[in-house]
Amino acid sequence: MHLVVRPLSTVKSSLFYSTSSHVPARAMVYAQYGKPSEVLSRMPLYRIHKHTLPDVKPQDVHIRFLAAPINPADCNQVEGVYPIKPPFNTSLGSDEPVAVGGNEGVAEVIALGDQVKGFSVGDKVVMAQAGRGTWRSHAALPASEVQLLPGFNSQVSLVHAATLTAHPHINVDNVEHHIGDYVIQNGANSAVGQFVIQIAHAWGLKTINVVRDRPNLDELKEYLTSLGATHILTEEELSKRETRSKLKGWLDGRKLRLALNCVGGKNATELGRYLDHEGKHVTYGAMSKQPMAVPAAPLIFKDVSYHGFWVSRWTDTHSRQEREAMFGDLINLIKEGKLREPVWEKVSWKLNASEQENETAFKEAVNKGITGFGKGKQIVFFED
Amino acid sequence: MHLVVRPLSTVKSSLFYSTSSHVPARAMVYAQYGKPSEVLSRMPLYRIHKHTLPDVKPQDVHIRFLAAPINPADCNQVEGVYPIKPPFNTSLGSDEPVAVGGNEGVAEVIALGDQVKGFSVGDKVVMAQAGRGTWRSHAALPASEVQLLPGFNSQVSLVHAATLTAHPHINVDNVEHHIGDYVIQNGANSAVGQFVIQIAHAWGLKTINVVRDRPNLDELKEYLTSLGATHILTEEELSKRETRSKLKGWLDGRKLRLALNCVGGKNATELGRYLDHEGKHVTYGAMSKQPMAVPAAPLIFKDVSYHGFWVSRWTDTHSRQEREAMFGDLINLIKEGKLREPVWEKVSWKLNASEQENETAFKEAVNKGITGFGKGKQIVFFED
Known part of the structure; x- marks a missing residue:
């Protein structure tokens, strides 16, 4: 209904172009950095901004958001402690400079400028880079800032599509794997952790998954096993001496050359202990907020190395084609039923409801x- | 005098071949691992073994050692805590299985088997790999286990030649440098540290050198500056807040993408703090015996990575040609006067003196x- 599509006389690479001017739009914006709890309690800092989309510029696309997650990194961004700091500006017509919250999400192309190639109205897209704001009903932006989801169809849920960008092939880029090799990870029940279990399983890799102890541990183990987890250990178990020989038995001569760490501190150090020669220890989060201790001997004598993974850098250092290929791979796995949705909870953003309610x-x-x-x-979910 | 050289009728790739059988030889051997202090106090564990060289086998060379350093790693090896553990055997004709101490040293070829190519009698060689034993007057071993020092002549001292193998191009292999870029290192007054200062200086790189505070600090600073050190800081200065802005001034926009660490602990962590995006932190020693704390943010957001450097691995992962090229580069720098000998002290091993004395x-x-x-x-120094 916000959509004006019309066939074009001079068809370029896209089938249609269209204009979608003056579509009413809403965005969740903030005008200052601050702790989310404070920002949230002081509503002027974090509020819904109403505006209308401008005329379609020749190189722009207009998109309508369908679903967008609320990730911890998004909240860090509002806090001002995330390295990507969207600039505050008045481009949405606000009185004071603001930024739009959110980094991930799936949207649909509703209009195209006449110089835009490679997109059609109706295409499902994600943001090509982080920091562009996804907590909004609509956006008008250069086509270079969105990325096609190749092969998207009804077999792919909006939840899948909305959460794909945070999970590039974290393990592909780092280590050459062979079928039967092992990957060890902590925070295995996180969204990324679950994703790693499934990707590894789909590729014939085995996983050792470390989770925090909890009352419903058996339930969690059952769930992770159903995703394809090979072994599951608690953090406490990992740091025990007898785990060393247990792990050796599991590995049975196969290589463990990738450790994925989103926890930090002692647990991150423990993960490193089990890496084979030339193993890589990759940090992508720091939930414990503790630095990890790295001993010298494995660095020197086993050529173990420590790296970081940041999805925004992955995006920046890979071409549009490489990114499309990666999304294509993931979408194929989804269609084959090898990649489940993360556990999620729906938040309705009813665009026609009152601001207070939203x-x-x-x-x-x-x-x-x-x-x-x-x-x-x-x-x-953005709903009417 | 231990040398029997005679011209050969069928000359192959080497000018001469020769036999040097029954040359009297001595080796400093140990028969058990143990703390050097204990091993040394219990002389049977660490003693001079007399033997004679065997007949020259077709693929062997016989070499006479000229000079060999005593490195900390050699002592760790005697302790049994070094990853390279020479096998104990009776190949030298000892009653009990023994290993020869020492890993580095320069020797002269005194005899060649008739299938050996690429060497001549009189060539100066080093051991191709660690763990083969260099604290000995002579050795008979496969030609594949020694490595030519290309371009060696009287401009190159025995001290230089004897200490080259421990110092491959530690900074070449890790980071692409540009003239004017910076390298930061701790333990800058160590043998490797001094070497890094000079190599960096010869290549147009600048160095920030961290040393422990000491009574004669000014003297040390003067000495390191004379080697080509750009800046010198004490460990204490490095951890001060004001150093951050001082360092920024020094860098003045130039890149700092390599940190070399042989200390560990807090100081190693501090080095990492100053690395630019994509900087590499390379550990090659752990004098403080403390692990270092690695914070997550630079790993994730600056793509800083932590590695180890071990000269034995460098040797194993580079071809004979690559190694020769590296030694050739270093020997050229020596001839150009750009690489000084390490500070050293002579130990005479008079082969004809009493065992007790030796x-x-x-x-x-x-x-x-x-x-x-x-x-x-x-x-x-091996002397008659």
Whole structure:
């Protein structure tokens, strides 16, 4: 209904072009950095901004968001402690300079400038880079800032599509694997962790998965096993002496050359202990906020190395084609049923509801995202 | 005098071949691992073994050692805590299985088997790999186990030649440098540290050198500056807040993408703090015996990575040609006067003196090497 599509006389690489001017749009914006809890309690800092889309510029696309998650990194960004700091500006017509929250999400192309190639109206797209703002009903932006999801169809849910960008092939880029090789990871029950289990399983790799002890441990183990996890250990078990020989038995001569760490501290150090020669230890998060201790001997004598993985750098250092190929691979896995949706909880953003109502729902969702009391990843659905 | 050289009728790739059978030889051997202090006090564990060289086998060379250093790693090897553990055997004709001490040293070819190519009698060689034993007057071994020093002549001292193998191009293999770029290192006054200063200086790189505070600091600074050090800081200065802005001023926009660490602990962590995007932190020693704390943010957001450097691995992963090219480069720098000898102290191993006398001299030298009370690297000269 916000969509004006018309056939074009001079068809270029896209089938249609269209204009979608003056579409009413809403965005969740903030005008200052601050702790989300504070920002949220002081509503002027974090509020819904109403505006209308401008005329379509020749190289722009207009998109309509369908679903966008609330990730911890999004909240860090609002805090101002994330390295990507979207500039505050008045491009959406606000009185004071603002930025739009959110980094991930799936949208549909609703209009194209007449110089845009490679996209059609109706295409499902994600943001090509982080920091562009996804907590909004619509966006008008250069076509270079969005990325096609190749092969997207009804077999691919909006939740899948909305959460794909945070998970490039974290293990492909780092180590050459052979079928039967092992990967070890902590925070194995996180969204990325679950993703790693499934990708590894689909590729014939085995996984050793470390999780925090918890009351419903058996339930969690059962769930992770159903995703394809080979072995599951608690953090406490990992640091025990007898684990060393247990692990040797599991490995049975196969290589363990990738450790994925999103926890930090002692647990990250323990992961490194089990790496084979030339193994890589890759940090992509630091939930414990503790630095890890790295002993010298494995660095020197086993050629073990420590790296970081940041999806935004992955995006920046890979071409549009490489990124499309990666999304294509993931979408194929989804279609083959090898990649489940993360556990998620729906947040409705009813665009026609009152601002008060929307803000309350959003505030609650962000809070759940931060405190971890939600039943999974909070995913905002944009609804009329 | 131990040398029998005669012209050969069928000349192959080498000008001469020769036999040097039954040359009297001595080796400093040990029959058990143990703390050097204990091993040294229990002389049967660490003693001079007399033997004679066998007939020259077709693929063997016989070499006469000229000079060999006593390195900390050699002592760790005797302790049994070094990853390269020479096998104990009776190949030298000892009653019990023994290993020969030492890993580095320069020797002269005195005889060649008739299938050996690429060497001539009189060539100066080093051991192609660690763990083969260099604390000995002579050795008979496959030609594949020695490595030519290309371009060696009288401009190159025996001390230089005897200490080259420990110092491959530590900084070449790790980071692409541009003239004016910076390297930061701790333990800058170590033999490797001094070497790095000079190589960097010869290549147009600048160095920030961290040393421990000491009474004669000004003297040390003067000496390191004379080698080509750009800046010198104490460990204490490095960890001060104001150093950050000082360093920024020094760098003045130039890249700092290599940190070399042989200390570990807090100081190693501090080095990492100053690395630019994509910087590499390379550990080649752990004098403090403390692991270093690695924070997650630079790994994730700056693509900083942590590696180890081990000269034995460098040797194993580079071809004979690559190694020769590297030694050739270093020998050229020596001839150009750009690479000084390390500070060293002579240990005479008079082959014709009494065993008692030799063992006492050796024991003293090893002790100096371990405690650091010597006036520099202990270098054994093999004399008649």
